[in-house]
Amino acid sequence: MAECHPVGFRWVMEARERGATIIHVDPRFTRTSAVANIHVPIRAGSDIAFLGGIVRYIIENERYFRDYVVHYTNAPAIVSAEFQDTEDLDGLFGGWDEETGQYHKKAWRYEGADPEPAAGVKESDEEGQPIQHNPFQAGHSDPTLQHPRCVFQILKRHFSRYTPEMVEQTCGIPKSLFLKVAETLCRNSGRERTSAFCYAVGWTQHSMGVQYIRTAAIVQLLLGNIGRPGGGILALRGHASIQGSTDIPTLYNLLPGYLPMPKAKQDKDLATYLARNTSPSGWWGEFPKYFVSLLKAWFGEAATKENGWCYDYLPALTGDHSHMNTVVNMADGGVKGYFVMGENPVVGSMNGPLHRKGLRQLEWLVVRDFSVTETADFWRDAPEIERGEIRTEDIGTEVFFFPAAAHVEKDGAFTNTQRLLQWHYKSVEPPGDAASELDFIYKLGLRLKKLYAEEYGQPRNRPIRDVTWDYPLEGPKREPKAEAVLREINGYTVADGKPVEGFTSLQDDGSTACGCWIYSGCYRDGHNMAARRKPHWEQNWVAPEWAWAWPHNRRLLYNRASADPEGKPWSDRKKLVWWDQEKGEWVGYDTPDFIVKRPPWFHPSKDACGKDTIGGTDPFVMQADGKGWLYAATGLQDGPLPVHYEPQESVVKNPLYGQQCNPERVEWWRKDNPYHRAYDDPRFPYVITTYRLTEHHTAGAMSRWLSWLSELQPEMFCEVSPELAAERGLKNGGWATIRTMRAEIEARVLVTGRMRPLRIKGRLVHQIGLPYHWSTKGLARGDAANDLIGFVADPNVSIQESKAFTGAIEPGRKSRRRSAAISGPPVREIDPKRWQRDLPPARRKPESQHSFKAGESKKEH
């Protein structure tokens, strides 16, 4: 965190100064470790084993917050007798379908209940309507937590083998250190104290990335650290407004406010789409109000009840169009044009050579950035062109480069990890032709509208013609007013155009329009709430009048959990929100994240629907049963509970199960994306992990062109331990070549005691650290670490696995920068299918499971 979020880390330092214990878990000793109280070196890719060990410690030693667990989590819920755990099937859950390589998720359901997930996979109701959505409403729960099939007992059994000894053998963390961490965490949790987890892509970029976070969620729910001040699981996002670009998404499968994109096969019409996404219980029962208001904001007067609010105008998903699939599809000639804005994928994403292969097949490419990045210049000075394998004159892609305005050159809001929208103002005009994305998209839209109005009159082009596109222009460059967009995002009543108070004012009858329901209220009464700058000494410690947080300016999600079931704070020290008997409502320092007038003793009736099913002790209002999910009965592809699987490429055999890797991971079996043996590949004996440094920003477009930052970390380097340096003959300051089946790169060597080999089952496991900032352009240059990494993804969110893989290292500047995408693998290929990766008889995943287009494209290989 000190490395990549130094400004946010000031609060960690302040907490440390006030007596908090800072524990840093990382394969390397980083700037964060340097100032932490405890550093825990871990084998990259083994965090579920570590966190699972903590879950076991909490349960076995009865350190969980019992009142919290019984009332606020689904620990008492009873799971169907059909359920089979990974303990029964050596690493697979029940419901595994060998043919499709996917799970039948119904095998994990609750007894007599089938809740809708708040997010994630939503299955179609082919098997008919389930009998009940809320297990607590249905009465299938055991508050004594003794029922052998209650979630608590299942959890206990599931993690029973994650002992301190197993943690030591899997993660390389000495037993005594593990116990110290577990004890410190438990001691700092409970009524009087809370602990928080902070994580970044070191947790998410794995083939079971979502399950890493799930494991942390289980720990925090057991300890009662969710919805309470000082608790939580905090995702540190990689850029200033990555949170914002998820809320108002740049993701292919989401509409603003986490509304799912319609699916072509299932969501034939508005009624079906709404029925499939409206949860019969919990807050997602409000779904139609948010969706209809969104369509009303987008299509204005054209959206009427009769035409389904222009539902048919929305594009619908025909398959997986996530990043890696799109690139693979592109490499096979399936993509015509590509917009790249504020990203440098040939450096920042996996398997750069494969990306460039894709770019070469495009008809056109648009890049908007501060400088001509490697992505914009892939046709001129890429490694394969330097080597003469590809000739510039053979590339047909037409490239358009547009200079972009920096954040100080435009108005707008940043949404940070705590969902806080902070407005920033333009301080200087962008130089020359540089313009903001808002300006670019808006003016592109105007041109499209003109084109479609004049030349393409067909009815199918109505969406472009009908979309509302009328923001006022301002400034010397006549740019659209950013606040006008914020106003639309906030929402307004259609009749008078007045901003709505918040999402509770939204309707599904077309009387309101709203660009993103969760942001509704950010422009309340016509004021830009995100621009509020009231200092903290003029308000309470929660500082609710500094900027604005979604939803409804709630600074802490699910904060009903900060009070006990009767509505009284768990302790005076951790007081945040409570039930005021006299007023008959929830009050506190923060805006209550609960139905304000719903008393703690409220019990929903058996036939209640939507938000009426939320009981007085159900803090997790977005969940169908109002509880924090220790066990995810639905919503995930790869299991209701986290399981330690090894990464796609590992140095060790899975010590816990016969199943080596996440059985549902997404693979791309192609010649330009070869994999290593699952474990113990003699050609690739070392663990490699990648990361960022404080001195540079991600793929470097914002830092490698600046002398002041470039001089601080001027070249690509690798970090190795003195032990590995001795083993491989590497010299500090010298050169090394690092190799995988995908590519080889060279780097300067930094031999440092901050890298420590781990002892696992008596064997020394070495890890190599690779920062990934550099490439062929800018002032500071070097080879791109991401060229080494293959395409493998988590099945839930299609995140790549870049934080743990295997490779080889040798001294010297021998790299010819060969890559599998161009010249074949740099290392002799051994038939990868000879090595068992998955548990017999569960065969390797069928190839085109998640990749609609990639499946087709494989014919060429």
Next chain:
Amino acid sequence: MAGAKGFFTDTTLCIGCKACEVACKQWNQLPDDGLLFTGMSYDNTVHLGASTWRHVAFIERPVPLSTQDAGAFSWLFSSDVCKHCVRAGCLESCPTGAIIRTEFDSVYVQPDICNGCGYCIVNCPFGVIDRRSEDGRAWKCTLCYDRLREDMTPACAKACPTESIVFGDLDELRTRARVRVEKLQDAGMREAYLYGEDAASQPGTEGLNAFFLLLDKPEVYNLPPDPAIPTKGVGRSWISMAAAAAGIALMAVGSVFFSKLGGRS
């Protein structure tokens, strides 16, 4: 705003982000020092110089911190800067009067007067000041004199996210620093101490206006253990020189006298 100002750099709060280095270069529009991979931990600017006025040292030690559980290892960071010594060697040796003491008690090089003679460079016991090869003149930290004149905090202290670099009135800084050391000692960080906070602790410079809280010997941070400015001895030199001159004169007179006596005999 005038009055003695300085920096208290608390290395226990430094996270090694180098924001101070970059903020300094940006505000003062300094050129880079060359793109050189050193292999010295994360330190690639190596030391203070004509175009690096803040420099963060990265020290990897096979010694644990007394308050940390991280094996037999620790990583120290320290943001170094011109000390603006109470007795400044550079100032006292400057023959042109280019180096002056300002109303903030800081030591400032006037670039329009400096003739590049370089006397200041050899007279700085910390190796802070240096000549820029392009223009031959001597450069170093100005304590952001231009910002102080506008009642602004120096760029490095302003940019520091963890208050490792604190700017302020020297009296207050000294009190703050002493309280801090006491607090750290009480919390078990026995190795914490102040470097150069006053004349008593560092007679060779009579104290530093930019002083430090350190966790190891000064040498570990590339700081001299007992710095003394060469001009500090000038008075004594003059006296001994005068005595020597007097002695020589006496001897000369004596020899003449005695030779005369001898001649007479």
